[in-house]
Amino acid sequence: MNPKTVKASKPPRLLLEGLFAFPPNREILGGTAYFILEKTGNILIDCPFLDEDNCSFLQQQGGVKWLVITHRGGIGQSVKDWQKRLDCEVVIQEQEAYLLPEVPVTTFETEIVLGDNITGIWTPGHSPGASCVYWNHHQGVLFTGRHLLPDNQGQITPLRLGKTFHWFRQLQSVAQLRDRFSSETLNYLCPGANTGFLRGKGLIDNAYQQLLTLDLEKLRQQPTRF
Template identity: 60%
Template sequence: MPKQPRAVLDTIFAFPPNRDTLGATAYLIVENETNILVDCPAWDEENQKFLRDRGGVSWLVITHRGGIGKVEEIQRAFGCKVLIQEQEAYLLPKLEVNTFGSEFSLTPHSQVIWTPGHSPGSSCLYYSAFGGVLFSGRHLLPNLEGLPVPLRTSKTFHWLRQIRSIELLLARFSPETLNFICPGANTGFLRGKRAIDRVYQHLVSLDLDALLLAKAVL
């Protein structure tokens, strides 16, 4: 029996990992009449019904190239707008998409921020409710202790830029404006938690200079 999407916070839901996106986790933000889908969940009957029952999808935000799944089918079903950073829009050549450079405001409470490094067009979605929630895609992921870290892999586009993107987030936010991360993968390391809390404090404590010397993992 397929797993049900589960509530993370009152208006945020996480979908089960999607095989089409190498086990990535997609999220739905239910915000008045503007529902935002972050990356692509598995396109099965259970998820389709879940989305319809909550009013459909207004925006589909792709946080990185690995978050691309059944974009065409989702857009056709809900007539939603698709947003992707301009450097990765070529990956959706047959679709009508919206692109951005550094940042893009979806609603008064939701902005997408370019955080390159993991991939050229890697980005995070910031939602100001609940003390600030960052949907980090694969830019920041939980480690074995469930803490948010950048992960350097053999497919990382540019490690220095990924570290600099963390510095950008620290300069932009504060402990009062960044409380949670909803990561786009490795959610099994959260061990039953729905999100990573006290995020700003964890990011401040990272030794970014030491991270720059980290070796890539497979």
């Protein structure tokens, strides 16, 4: 299938040197995809809207080596088409690979290293194979899919949704990220949804300090949001 002739509403936005964010994609429930420029191979995180403008932009930047899917809701109907168009490697946590039966994929269990500065990290809870992607640039950037999202105040938090796979495992994954990083290694967070709550900033700074302030015990009692 050729890319759709409908144009995306806005071009990708430069957030930091080497990092772009695409407009929310209605095919994945308003999810935000990100594009990272790396010398060892460019990385696309989740699927932007499939149209000629987005395809041309990615090709002009040198193409995509890896397309990383952070959770089952980020798959959409265009993964197969993006893979063919970009001739890229699709990376997904092993528990959700079955959702892409017609796409050749590279799977991982707990972690995967892509190039020199990118690591995929399994963070189950939101979905069985939910993952985050860590970029070792700009004092550390973490792409969280729907594992951690901004609330209506722009503060990062896990959300207990109707589609949440396992809430307590999600909180355990948050604790593991908190223990893994520090203020020196985690500076920014790029969520895969709810980016409108960032009020134009496009990303969350001071990310590690926000992780530290999360009251995981209180969050255990958080009601489900539908």
